[in-house]
Amino acid sequence: MLTNREATLDELRAHALQIRRNVWRALHAAGSGHMGGSLSAADILAALYFHHLRLRPSEPDWADRDRFILSKGHANAALGAVLAQAGFIDDAVLDQFYAYESLFGMHPDIKMAGVEMSTGGLGHGLSIGLGVALGARLQNKGFRTIVMLGDGELQEGSNWEAAMAASHQKAANLTAILDYNKVQQSGHVSEMLTLEPAPDKWRAFGWAVxxxxxxxxxxxISALDELPYVEDKPSIIIAHTVKGKGVSFAEDTHLWHNNMVPDEVFEKAMAELGEPA
Amino acid sequence: MSAASTNPEWVAKVQNQSRLSFGLAVTDMAARDDRVVAISADTLDLIGLREMVAAAPERVIEAGIAEQNAMGMASGLATTGMRPYLCGYAPFITARSMEQLRNDVAYANQRVVIGAACSGIVLGVSGGTHHALEDIALMRSLPNMTVMVPADALEAWHLTQATETLDGPSYVRIGGKFDEPAVTAVDASPTIGKATTLRRGTDVTVIACGCMVVEALAAADELASEGIGVRVLNMHTIKPLDRDAVLAAAAETRGIVAAEEHHLTGGLGGAIAELVAEEHPTRMRFVGMPDTFATVGPTRKVREKYGMSAANIAVKCRELMG
Structure with a gap:
């Protein structure tokens, strides 16, 4: 018999698999999209929405909800997938990815239920998340703010302004998660403009890493359950991931950053992903 | 509000400077509304926030010289129901953080009020890096944005207070560290989006904003001695533009002179021209900064060099009389 934790892990893995399948479904419906960075984030998103975040899908504007901001907004297919699976939006919305007048476009739209901020321009989410966290503190509210960052995104200098400000403000109610899949649009991050030594940089900026x-x-889930790591510091989870995770031909290559998804590719991917248990 | 603004103590604090007026208005609002929070980009003294630091230190967030982060934080605070007032230097809080301003504030339609000090050529001796002569154009081009240019310290106080009624983002363009002559009446109560008529002439109309309002009044006085009746409108709100006042001026006078401390491209004059071209074509003249970067020098002297003066407004009015 499975222990409670093992059962939880299995359940979350099934949610993650379903997110990956729904990402492919949305991109297939749209004809193309940002595959690699959506798949690398799937496991973390499953843990956030089905384990960590305190949310009310039937009451998306609940004042005390935890806030999740997808700063790497081009992974919106994965956000839409998890919002549909959690019940914020209708499952049918996934087939409206990129559709005319859809709220489910390439990047998150604050007008869609469950979306906390319109993102897409890179290097915005951490500042916004810090503002949200300070708003919580000023109003004596206990909700938590989590921002998911991309690795290529961290080349934008605005992130480092936010990183400095968050530690200066001792914003322990703010957490960043770096989806460190090592690949950006034109190549590997290490070859384009390296982030290394990434953990040292964040520690130097005053974050718990x-x-x-x-x-x-x-x-x-251990990393999420144990937040915050230090009483008076913001936390960052540097999550080493694989771009395009779960589909062999899309893994660890910039060629699957943003792609066309014709029928034959879609079918090949879905065959690799299989049905959730 | 009027009581506070006519109080001698308040008048002494403001020293006829709209930048201090903005900060004092925010401090005043913060005392009655727990949601009001000021964000400073190293502008605590510039924009008159020291009293708020003393009265409500937890609600003054010093962002440092980091405008991009300051703008994003303001948006995030607004999503939680706080009412952020973001204080910065006009040239930097607009151009440096323009993408955050467009995406996080205007596109996401968050209720952030931007107080932009040292606009125009206020920092004359600092040179072109510190002049803000394109900010109205930038702000006016953003959907959801309300754009205000108060003409003096009292109007800055009133318009800052009036932002309480707005649901979306707004921009208040204010002056710097020198005396700005009072042109609005002590009992005036400006309404966002409604021009104030300061002279009721019927020959030509000058529509001015900010520091050019006092120049427009001086021009009107000079022209009155020549028998020319000049209508002077203080267009303290550039967006939404007071259509009725502009179209009435187009219909009732021989032409319109637009006067602003801003590039001739994309500012108040452009906004007026866009409206009258479609709805009531009339002759126009433009007073403002030509398509060049301004020279270094004392503010008023530099303004005059490029024609932003009462004398040039009068010249343009006479042209429309001919």
Whole structure:
């Protein structure tokens, strides 16, 4: 018999698989999209929405909800998938990805239920998240703010303004999760403009740092459950991930950053992903 | 509000400077509304926030010289129901953080009020890096944005207070560290989006904003001695533009002179021209900064060099009389 934790992990892995399937479904419906960075984030999103975040899908504007901001907005297919699976939006919305007048476009739209901020321009989410966290503190509210960052995104200098400000403000109610899949639009981050030594940079900016395997559900939920790591510091989970995770031909390559998804590719991917247990 | 603004103590604090007026208005609002929070980009003294630091230190967030982060934080605070007032230097809080302003504030339609000090050529001796002569154009081009240019310290106080009624983002363009002559009446109560008529002439109309309002009044006085009746409108709100006042001026006078401390491209004059071209074509003249970067020098002297003066407004009015 499975222990409670093992059962939880299995359930979250099934949600993650379903997110990956729904990402492919949305991109297939749209004809193209940002595959790699959506798949690398799937396990973390499953842990956030089905384990960590305190949310009310039937009351998306609940004042005391935890806030999740997808700063790497081009992974919106994965956000839409998890919002549909959690019940914020109708499942049929996933087939409206990129559709005319749809709220479900390439990047998150604050007008869609469950979306906390319109993002897409890179290097915006951490500042916004810090503002949200300070708003919580000023109003004596206990909700938590989590911002998911991309690795290529961290090349934008505005992130480092926000990183400095968050530690200066001792914003322990703010957490960043770096989806460190090592690949950006034109190539590997290490070859374009490296972030290394990434953990040292964040520590130097005054953050509490934890590194995990961003596809190991056990490590992900431990990292989330143990937040904040230091009483008066913002936390960052540096999640080492694989771009395009779960579909062999899309893994660890910039060629699957943003792609066309014709029928034959879609079918090949879905065959690899299989049905959730 | 009027009581506070006519109080001698308040008048002494403001020293006829709209930048201090903005900060004092925010401090005043913060005392009655727990949601009001000021964000400073190293502008605590520039924009008159020291009293708020003393009265409500937890609600003054010093962002440092980091406008992009300041703008994003303001948006995030607004999503939680706080009412952020973001204080910065006009040239930097607009151009440096323009993408955050467009995406996080205007596109996401968050209720952030931006107080932009040292606009125009206020920092004359600092040179072109510190002049803000394109900010009205930038702000006016953003959907959801309300754009205000108060003409003096009292109007800055009233318009800042009036932002309480707005649901979306707004921009208040204010002056710097020198005396700005009072042109609005002590009992005036400006309404966002409604021009104030300061002279009721019927020959030509000058529509001015900010520091050019006092120049427009001086021009009107000079022209009155020549028998020319000049209508002077203080267009303290650039967006939404007071259509009725502009179209009435187009219909009832021989032409319109637009006067602003801003590039001739995209500012008040452009907004007026866009409206009358479609709805009531009339002759126009433009007073403002030509398509060049301004030289270094004392503010008023530099303004005059490029024609932003009562004398040039009068010249343009006479042209429309001919």
């Amino acid at each position: 934890r590194e995990i395997d961003g596809h190991d559900m056990d490590q992900i």
